[in-house]
Amino acid sequence: MSIRMLPIAFVFSRFPRLVRDIATKLGKDVELKLVGEQTELDKGVIEKISDPLTHLVRNSMDHGLESTEARIEAGKPARGTITLKAFHQGGNIVIEVVDDGRGLDREKILAKARSRGMTVDDSMTDGEVYGLIFEAGFSTADQVTDISGRGVGMDVVRRNILALGGRVEIGSEPGKGCTVSIRLPLTLAILDGISVAVGASLYIVPLGYIVESLQPAQSDIKTIAGTGLVMQVRGDYLPVVRLHEVMGTEPKVREFHRGIMVIIEADGARVAMFVDDLVGQHQVVIKSLESNYRKVPGISAATIMGDGKVAMILDVAHLVRLGKARRDYMQAA
Numbered sequence: 308m309s310i311r312m313l314p315i316a317f318v319f320s321r322f323p324r325l326v327r328d329i330a331t332k333l334g335k336d337v338e339l340k341l342v343g344e345q346t347e348l349d350k351g352v353i354e355k356i357s358d359p360l361t362h363l364v365r366n367s368m369d370h371g372l373e374s375t376e377a378r379i380e381a382g383k384p385a386r387g388t389i390t391l392k393a394f395h396q397g398g399n400i401v402i403e404v405v406d407d408g409r410g411l412d413r414e415k416i417l418a419k420a421r422s423r424g425m426t427v428d429d430s431m432t433d434g435e436v437y438g439l440i441f442e443a444g445f446s447t448a449d450q451v452t453d454i455s456g457r458g459v460g461m462d463v464v465r466r467n468i469l470a471l472g473g474r475v476e477i478g479s480e481p482g483k484g485c486t487v488s489i490r491l492p493l494t495l496a497i498l499d500g501i502s503v504a505v506g507a508s509l510y511i512v513p514l515g516y517i518v519e520s521l522q523p524a525q526s527d528i529k530t531i532a533g534t535g536l537v538m539q540v541r542g543d544y545l546p547v548v549r550l551h552e553v554m555g556t557e558p559k560v561r562e563f564h565r566g567i568m569v570i571i572e573a574d575g576a577r578v579a580m581f582v583d584d585l586v587g588q589h590q591v592v593i594k595s596l597e598s599n600y601r602k603v604p605g606i607s608a609a610t611i612m613g614d615g616k617v618a619m620i621l622d623v624a625h626l627v628r629l630g631k632a633r634r635d636y637m638q639a640a
Contacts, residue, residue, distance in 0.1 A: 311351075311497070315393045315402070316344040318357050322364060322391060329368050336375055336386045337368060343393035348400045352491055355471055356402065359464040363404040363487050364389060366461070371408030371485050381482065383407070399473075402489045411437055411479040437477040441465040498593055498610075502586040502618060503569065506556045509618040510582075511591055511610060516623040518570040518577060520585055525564045538568060538579040545570065545579045546630035553605050553626065554619075559583045573623050578630030593620065605629075 319341050330337040372378075372387035379385055390405040413436050420427045420439050427439070441461050468475045473491035500511040501520075527539050528547065536547040547568075551558035560566040560583045568579045591610035596603060596619075607622035 311349055312347040313350050313353050314345045314347050315353065315400075317353055318360060319344050319391055319393075321357070322360075325361065325364065326368065326389065329365060333368060334374070335368065335372055337372060338386050338388050340388060340390040342390060346393040346395060346400060348393075348491065349497075352400075352471060355467065356489070356491070359467050359489070360391070360402065360404065362460045362464050364391070367404055367406040367408065367485065367487075371406040371410075373409050377409075396490075399490050399492060402491070404487045404489075405484065407484040410481040410483055410485050411440075411477070412481070413437075416440065433479070434476065437479060440477070441475070498591050498620065499588070500591055500620065501569075501588050502612075503550070503567070503582040504559075504584045504586050505551045505554065505582050506558050508554065508556050509586065509612065509616065510550065510554075511589070511618050511620045512569060512571065512580075513620065513623060514588070516571045516573055518572050520567055520569045522566075523563050523568050523579075525562075528563050540570065540579070543577075545577050547579050547581060548626050548630045549581045550621075550626075551581075551583075553629065571623050571627060573627040576627050576631050578627050580626060591618070591620070 322341070323339055326337055326339040367389050368387075372389070373381065373383075375385045378387065388407045390403070392401075392403040392405065394401055413433060416436050416439055417427055417429070417431075420442075425439070425442070427436075441464070465475055468489055468491070471491055473489060476488045476490070477485065478488070479485040498511070499514040501514060501517060503510050503512055521540075523538060529537050529539065529544070531537055537544040538547050549558075558566075563581065567582050567585055569582060569585075570577055571580055589612075591612075593608045594610055596606060596609050599609075603619075605622055605625050606619045607625075608620040610618050610620060612618050
């Protein structure tokens with residue numbers, strides 16, 4: 308693990324010179340601050356995060372930071388500041404590009420979107436409006452420069468981040484600045500998970516998706532309209548997904564009060580997943596299933612355990628969608 312993990316200083320170290328060169332070209336006075344340079348992330352991520360970060364910094368300097376004269380007129384320090392931050396949060400690493408420039412112009416973005424025939428309306432949240440700048444070919448620059456303004460790049464930034472299993476968000480305060488946050492998995496190769504047993508099979512549930520696990524009483528399980536099961540957890544009714552049914556295996560335990568319910572959450576929705584037993588917590592090395600076999604619904608990857616057995620890593624988002632679809636179906640019925 309320590310061989311795979313490298314400090315993000317490997318990426319950050321190239322930016323002081325880049326900022327200096329672009330500032331000279333644009334005739335702006337810019338200070339670069341680096342925070343959290345010793346934050347470690349996977350070598351594979353480090354190699355792929357450099358280009359998106361470079362594009363974001365160039366954008367901040369060209370579009371975000373005002374000229375020295377405009378900053379003084381607005382009562383700001385003459386020198387603009389760009390801050391590159393990296394820190395751990397939960398099972399993710401967050402990288403932020405922060406500038407103290409003019410911020411994003413909501414109305415200008417909406418006007419540009421309408422002129423391009425995109426479907427937008429004034430009731431959209433700020434986050435949704437700012438997200439439009441990631442559309443292909445989208446640019447609010449009044450003129451094209453050799454730094455930016457062609458509308459090429461932000462869509463590539465988002466595509467590259469999504470390919471790494473991450474997401475990108477924008478926050479902005481008009482007149483005060485803009486923050487672009489990139490949230491990435493801490494490592495693409497190693498995963499913290501809980502192993503669960505179903506019959507003779509072992510499955511790994513990624514730790515970040517688990518809310519809690521508990522042994523239910525029979526009275527906690529309710530049948531709705533004879534079509535589906537829900538479990539009552541502190542006043543909430545959660546759809547029940549029986550893992551042995553999804554995976555087509557024979558369980559050792561069928562009575563709910565003798566097994567374990569693992570409450571999992573993805574995309575803001577929760578379901579109760581029924582398994583035979585919890586086995587233990589592990590750090591496992593992820594092996595791609597698609598490149599070695601094929602895509603299997605409900606399975607995101609595989610791993611080889613210490614005793615040589617293969618364990619499947621569950622696709623929690625798929626299982627949650629499955630449970631949610633059943634609940635929506637029951638409600639519609």
